[in-house]
Amino acid sequence: DAKTTQPPSMDCAEGRAANLPCNHSTISGNEYVYWYRQIHSQGPQYIIHGLKNNETNEMASLIITEDRKSSTLILPHATLRDTAVYYCIVSSSINYGQNFVFGPGTRLSVLP
């Protein structure tokens, strides 16, 4: 089972910031929070990941609370092309690798 909970859907106006929340209250000390998104009929696209510090890249920012029990993905200026299902994942360790356990995600609709 996924270790995260997310709202099933959200809307955002084009050009505004999209803030996608995620709860991961059972996260362990060495586990990272990953965000992927999936545009219809395509494979999941990696966005960002972090451990405890806030992270930023060219796609998004990731804000992780101090207790690490929740996080927020921020798309600073959403465009119509950001409409997708966004997955928040806490990966689990398996046999020298890691398993990305996907939940149902948040369906983000960016509206014109």
Added chain:
Amino acid sequence: DTGVSQDPRHKITKRGQNVTFRCDPISEHNRLYWYRQTLGQGPEFLTYFQNEAQLEKSRLLSDRFSAERPKGSFSTLEIQRTEQGDSAMYLCASSALGGLNTEAFFGQGTRLTVV
């Protein structure tokens, strides 16, 4: 394009036939993963390779499913005696070696339809 490549992108087969999918990971990525995704659901883990060794298999991987990565580069996923319930998107991902701080990159998937 240096991303994960999957072939074919789409496959329609009759029930009972065998199908094989191929995944070419990002060059020099030691880890390779197979996932399955049905409509409206998130991807579900099937199996994982580190180099040529298959180190983990999900309970979802029935006896009709077999995956190989013979030289530690490309991988194949074969489904024997396909059933309608096998209709899904089959996704491959790869990552470099590392701990939990290692992102995986996914291919575009192979969409299987069993009729």
